């Protein structure tokens with residue numbers, strides 16, 4: 001399918017509520033991380049500014065598409081392992097991104113149809129596509145919340161969360177490819193602590209984030225290209241990523257390049273082409 005440009009954009013059928021239609025500001029003239037990511041993954045929900053930024057970024061960072069796909073496959077394996085091996089039936093996915101098959105709820109509900117998922121993102125274009133994220137199995141539930149990770153208390157107090165998740169039972173918080181947009185480790189740790197603190201013991205944090213460890217020069221140049229396009233991005237080394245899980249118990253295999261986490265045949269890719277670390281940890 002052809003990419004969209006602004007003139008042909010029609011979101012009338014995608015907006016979940018009339019009220020939200022009034023307030024959506026797509027800011028299509030500037031590149032946005034979710035739409036750049038969508039374009040690089042082969043999606044169509046992006047605009048000329050996003051495509052121009054993506055072209056510039058991938059010129060400097062040729063293995064970025066491979067790394068992004070490895071990250072997306074990691075997300076799916078995490079959802080499957082949490083549902084199948086850890087008995088997790090509730091997911092709070094912050095920084096959801098545009099719908100890309102399979103979405104988290106599709107993986108979790110394939111294992112356990114009663115799984116409930118709250119998707120959270122702060123990008124208006126993700127909001128426009130929320131309906132595609134709300135295709136729950138009849139036994140389970142999916143919901144969408146338009147909110148920012150910088151305000152965890154708002155997420156935790158939201159009506160959408162109360163309608164979807166039971167904070168009396170363990171749940172998994174997923175922060176997949178989002179915290180590399182927050183440069184300050186202390187800020188990320190504070191936000192993680194605030195989102196996890198009211199959750200019961202046995203709850204899980206699943207996180208993936210950008211690293212330059214596997215390809216220092218390529219990622220250095222690529223991160224600079226992101227920053228030059230107005231999208232802040234930071235690459236962290238292994239020790240910094242491990243410290244984001246402080247206070248939680250890392251579960252085997254710990255923090256690894258995402259292609260090594262419970263690898264299956266789809267995860268087979270050269271380490272130098274994967275620029276994301278990922279891991280999961282349990283709240284004691």
Ligand SMILES: C[S@@+](CC[C@H](N)C(=O)[O-])C[C@H]1O[C@@H](n2cnc3c(N)ncnc32)[C@H](O)[C@@H]1O
Nearest residue numbers: 034037095096097121122123148149176177178
């Ligand atoms: C690179 S995409 C990752 C999407 C998906 N988690 C995945 O890994 O395929 C990052 C997403 O995080 C969202 N995001 C970035 N900063 C955010 C914040 N502070 N609060 C909520 N969402 C945020 C962006 O809008 C985007 O949709």
